[in-house]
Amino acid sequence: MLEDLPEGWAQLIRRAGYRLTRPRQAVLRVLAESEVALTVAEVHRRARARYPRLGLVTVYRTLDLLLNLGLVHRLPGEVGGQLYVRADLHPHGHLLICRSCHRAVEIPCTGLEEMTHEVERQTGFAVQGHWLELFGLCPACQEGTDG
Amino acid sequence: MLEDLPEGWAQLIRRAGYRLTRPRQAVLRVLAESEVALTVAEVHRRARARYPRLGLVTVYRTLDLLLNLGLVHRLPGEVGGQLYVRADLHPHGHLLICRSCHRAVEIPCTGLEEMTHEVERQTGFAVQGHWLELFGLCPACQEGTDG
DNA sequence: CTCCGTATTGAAATCCATTTTCAATTATAC
DNA sequence: GTATAATTGAAAATGGATTTCAATACGGAG
Incomplete structure (x- = not known):
């Protein structure tokens, strides 16, 4: 069970x-x-x-x-x-999401840690977390007729 | 006016x-x-x-x-x-947002275009857009007493 | 400047996601 | 098994967002 x-x-x-x-x-x-x-x-x-x-x-x-x-x-x-x-399935919160069917795919996200440190240095913010989201249509939904 | x-x-x-x-x-x-x-x-x-x-x-x-x-x-x-x-103020949708006061700062976001193409190649998705959000505390709010 | 047609407005009603309340239920320790 | 405290579901409440519609005000024509 x-x-x-x-x-x-x-x-x-x-x-x-x-x-x-x-x-x-x-x-x-x-x-x-x-x-x-x-x-x-x-x-x-x-x-x-x-x-x-x-x-x-x-x-x-x-x-x-x-x-x-x-x-x-x-x-x-x-x-x-x-x-x-x-x-x-998506340990880092970097997702690619299909706007039609909501399929979510993990994005290999190189360089974001580095970028975060750089941004902290430049802005003085204390960065607590991040969210990267790309959206579009997955292969299956691209074949469908809707846009 | x-x-x-x-x-x-x-x-x-x-x-x-x-x-x-x-x-x-x-x-x-x-x-x-x-x-x-x-x-x-x-x-x-x-x-x-x-x-x-x-x-x-x-x-x-x-x-x-x-x-x-x-x-x-x-x-x-x-x-x-x-x-x-x-x-x-934030033409690319790459923002750093303070969780306390909602101040939003544009992030210089190098390499994201490239990453997008790479992701499209790997996944077959047609990427339509993206959103990158870092969140944390701005300098002013770090001095405040709240967490 | 005034008049007119139409886009726009605000109040109220409605919708829908989410949260709270509370009595009834049920998982777990003994 | 039994006790007990967490958990549940229905209903009500909350709150953000949208729709409806009669009243209003913008901005072009005269």
Whole structure:
């Protein structure tokens, strides 16, 4: 039942003092299985297939929990719903996202550490983190008819 | 009355077929005068000082208009309100934003064009645009007591 | 300068994502 | 098993953003 969760998710959650309940497992599994960034509503829809009584609120709470544990990324999307993806697929927060299907691909991001230090030197800011997002159309969606 | 607007904003808006009304001027002026990225609510608050009858709806509509004309950037911020800044201050969408005061600084962003082409080659995506955001604390806010 | 047609406005209503509240439920330690 | 504290889901509340529509004001024609 838990074996199809990503490496150590179960332990991490338990160690952090959280219970591994059925609703949570449903949400976890959905995220684990998707390489595509999902809206909250989509996570809810999919997770319901595993646990029909699942409430939307629990989806929000579980996503928040996963976010705090660093297991998922939240993509600061456009107006109308944030997107979530497994963090272990994209450890550095450098993503290429398809505007049509939300497929997310990790970008090999050379030189950003260096650039960060350079920027700190120039501006006096204390940089705490970064987000690099490229967006466009993935190969599959380029073949489709929509623009 | 219009002279303190950034270069050509007035003409651009007129040429695009829009009227330069008092409510719009109020909103324009607020954005023109701020180097800091502003929430919609903050724009509303400040613009009211110039034109008290100004409705929040008009702020949204005007920001949208400016966004379409490319005169402002919308920063895909965290949950709870998007931020807007003059686009001419940050032509490439590479920003360093203070988490405390929302001051936005343009990042000299070398090598990103190259990286984009490289990524397109590797992934087959058609890249349409990008967003690079560093966040941290500006020098002034580092001195403050809050974290 | 005045009049007119039309774009624009603001208030209210609505929409939709997210959060809060709280009684009922359920996972885990004993 | 039982106790107990975390967790859940429904409903209500919140808050950002959008839609609707009658009233208003811009800016060209006269």
